[in-house]
Amino acid sequence: MQQPHSRLNWAWLKLKVLAHKRQLIQANLIAVTATLLSLPIPMLMPFLVDEVLLNKPGWLLNTLQPILPQSMHRAGIYIAIVLVAVIVLRLLTMLTQVVQAREFTKIAKRISLDVRQRMLLQLPNMQISAFEKYGSAGLASRCITDVDTVERFVSDTLSRLIISVLTIVAIASVLLWLNWQLGLMIILLNPLVIYLSSRFAGHVKSLRRKENAATEAFQQALVDTIDATRELRLAQQEKHYYQQVFGLASQLSQHAIANQWKTDALNKLSFTTFLLGFECFRAMAIFMVLISDLSVGQIFAIFSYLWYLMGPIQELLNIQYARFGAQASMERLNALLDLDTESVNTDSLDANTVEVKARVKGAAQLSETSGSGGQLNAVNALTPSTGLQIQFDNVSFGFEETPHLFNQLNLHIAANESVALLAMSGGGKSTLVNLLLGFYQPQSGQISINGQPMAEYGVNQLRRQVGYVPQHPKLIAGSLRENLTFGAQIDDATLWQALEQAELATTVSRWSNGLDTDLGRSSARLSGGQLQRLAIARMWLTKPDLVILDEATSALDTATEAKVLANLQLFLQQRSCIIIAHRLNNLTMADRILVLDNGKIVQSGNQATLKQETGLFKQLFASN
Numbered sequence: 001m002q003q004p005h006s007r008l009n010w011a012w013l014k015l016k017v018l019a020h021k022r023q024l025i026q027a028n029l030i031a032v033t034a035t036l037l038s039l040p041i042p043m044l045m046p047f048l049v050d051e052v053l054l055n056k057p058g059w060l061l062n063t064l065q066p067i068l069p070q071s072m073h074r075a076g077i078y079i080a081i082v083l084v085a086v087i088v089l090r091l092l093t094m095l096t097q098v099v100q101a102r103e104f105t106k107i108a109k110r111i112s113l114d115v116r117q118r119m120l121l122q123l124p125n126m127q128i129s130a131f132e133k134y135g136s137a138g139l140a141s142r143c144i145t146d147v148d149t150v151e152r153f154v155s156d157t158l159s160r161l162i163i164s165v166l167t168i169v170a171i172a173s174v175l176l177w178l179n180w181q182l183g184l185m186i187i188l189l190n191p192l193v194i195y196l197s198s199r200f201a202g203h204v205k206s207l208r209r210k211e212n213a214a215t216e217a218f219q220q221a222l223v224d225t226i227d228a229t230r231e232l233r234l235a236q237q238e239k240h241y242y243q244q245v246f247g248l249a250s251q252l253s254q255h256a257i258a259n260q261w262k263t264d265a266l267n268k269l270s271f272t273t274f275l276l277g278f279e280c281f282r283a284m285a286i287f288m289v290l291i292s293d294l295s296v297g298q299i300f301a302i303f304s305y306l307w308y309l310m311g312p313i314q315e316l317l318n319i320q321y322a323r324f325g326a327q328a329s330m331e332r333l334n335a336l337l338d339l340d341t342e343s344v345n346t347d348s349l350d351a352n353t354v355e356v357k358a359r360v361k362g363a364a365q366l367s368e369t370s371g372s373g374g375q376l377n378a379v380n381a382l383t384p385s386t387g388l389q390i391q392f393d394n395v396s397f398g399f400e401e402t403p404h405l406f407n408q409l410n411l412h413i414a415a416n417e418s419v420a421l422l423a424m425s426g427g428g429k430s431t432l433v434n435l436l437l438g439f440y441q442p443q444s445g446q447i448s449i450n451g452q453p454m455a456e457y458g459v460n461q462l463r464r465q466v467g468y469v470p471q472h473p474k475l476i477a478g479s480l481r482e483n484l485t486f487g488a489q490i491d492d493a494t495l496w497q498a499l500e501q502a503e504l505a506t507t508v509s510r511w512s513n514g515l516d517t518d519l520g521r522s523s524a525r526l527s528g529g530q531l532q533r534l535a536i537a538r539m540w541l542t543k544p545d546l547v548i549l550d551e552a553t554s555a556l557d558t559a560t561e562a563k564v565l566a567n568l569q570l571f572l573q574q575r576s577c578i579i580i581a582h583r584l585n586n587l588t589m590a591d592r593i594l595v596l597d598n599g600k601i602v603q604s605g606n607q608a609t610l611k612q613e614t615g616l617f618k619q620l621f622a623s624n
């Protein structure tokens with residue numbers, strides 16, 4: 001489901017900027033003050049040339065003389081006073097500029113936070129295939145690098161645009177006042193420079209896009225290589241893979257160099273265009289001394305203002321370049337925002353968070369009845385479930401490389417039935433589960449839950465009722481408690497009970513911090529089998545109506561596996577259950593075994609019957 005209204009564009013950015021109108025006005029007032037404070041500076045010293053050195057008293061001396069005692073009417077005093085005034089004005093300018101920068105930074109940072117939050121709101125809605133396509137580094141680089149590029153543009157524009165334009169207008173006004181022909185020329189020159197530079201700056205967009213794509217490729221390769229450190233070190237291929245990362249780093253560097261120098265070159269070209277105009281202007285100013293009554297002091301002042309003009313002109317040029325960079329980044333961000341979302345998962349992040357908390361049904365139930373803050377108790381955790389009834393009707397699905405993985409697949413699992421799913425490795429067992437959980441959509445056919453098509457039943461509703469234990473469970477950064485509860489309020493007794501069910505309680509009781517032991521960012525602290533048992537405990541806590549065990553005990557020794565399965569026996573009997581396993585002893589829990597081959601269910605029955613049949617089951621367990 002697309003959400004075109006959620007695209008990032010100039011209009012959206014403008015809305016966001018205008019949402020900070022009050023702060024923006026304040027910040028601009030401070031910026032105007034800074035400009036006004038700095039505006040007289042170029043004029044003061046040059047005017048001393050006319051009034052003091054060339055002895056032609058004007059407004060400066062006319063202002064100073066009445067307020068100074070006669071004894072101080074001396075050139076040295078005037079120069080010193082003007083010097084002090086210039087220093088004070090420069091210091092005040094700097095001070096107001098600091099305050100102004102702080103205010104603009106605050107606004108820009110809030111807007112970039114907004115953009116980042118938009119991306120973070122999009123991630124929970126994105127289809128799993130998008131995560132597979134972009135990878136963690138690709139998504140992270142968009143949420144970090146591209147958002148930073150947009151922020152830089154917003155920040156540059158907010159802090160510089162109005163003030164640069166005002167400064168140019170102010171300088172043009174002073175120049176008009178000093179000499180209207182020169183003032184007019186400056187007014188005409190600037191739009192021409194801005195127009196030409198915007199033509200040059202257009203090239204920057206593709207350069208920036210390429211650099212950001214190269215950053216993404218480099219990050220992905222680096223993350224993948226770091227993640228595979230053990231395997232690569234054992235295979236003594238670490239250097240080879242780091243060479244590839246070096247290659248991507250140097251590609252990134254080349255793109256960055258191309259972007260940097262070409263951007264600089266184009267920027268300089270824009271500035272040189274301005275300088276050429278400036279040289280014409282200067283020649284004209286000198287000429288004006290000959291043909292008009294412009295004094296030498298005024299010429300100094302005009303030249304000072306011209307130099308003063310460089311700053312805002314350069315700022316405006318930078319804004320142009322930042323704009324094209326931001327446009328390229330917004331396109332990359334929009335590529336994510338434009339993706340089809342999981343049509344079934346349109347809850348907001350907040351709603352999802354609430355939902356995750358409510359997912360532990362015992363917690364929700366108890367908070368309704370006792371108001372004890374949502375504590376799940378042991379009795380609730382053992383409440384039998386009504387089970388779920390699952391139906392696949394003519395479901396077809398495939399990937400690019402395996403287009404006909406499922407071919408009109410039909411499958412029925414009754415409420416509270418335990419079904420073992422068997423197939424060759426790569427036969428599609430995990431994909432079937434992913435289809436059931438709504439991570440992939442069938443290309444044709446229909447999946448129904450309790451007799452209702454999935455779209456009507458609602459995948460979120462289904463997910464609330466499913467306890468899925470994958471072969472390689474993932475941890476979130478945090479404590480064991482957080483990894484068991486995913487943020488839900490569950491009392492310690494229940495958590496320990498879950499650990500006991502999963503045969504993990506003895507191990508955890510030896511940890512000095514027990515349930516609050518930090519498991520870190522990765523699963524490094526837990527063995528593969530401990531990780532699987534943690535996932536089983538997590539599943540047990542959610543009291544699902546449908547349990548999916550996807551090679552869930554493959555890393556356990558047979559003795560521990562037998563204990564865990566014995567602990568769970570009653571719990572599983574009272575629920576619908578899909579068991580994916582390669583070992584025969586796991587199949588004993590199943591009421592029925594389904595054998596999947598070439599995208600269809602080819603055998604169905606209990607162990608005893610299937611052992612008699614010629615078919616894939618016999619092949620798979622030939623040695624047993």
Ligand SMILES: Nc1ncnc2c1ncn2[C@@H]1O[C@H](COP(=O)(O)OP(=O)(O)OP(=O)(O)O)[C@@H](O)[C@H]1O
Nearest residue numbers: 132399402405423424425426427428429430431432
């Ligand atoms: N995200 C994906 N993109 C492309 N192809 C995929 C994807 N996931 C799985 N496949 C392909 O689909 C086929 C079935 O994969 P699946 O993981 O479902 O098999 P499986 O039966 O669970 O295998 P195993 O028993 O080895 O875990 C494989 O050929 C696999 O390469």
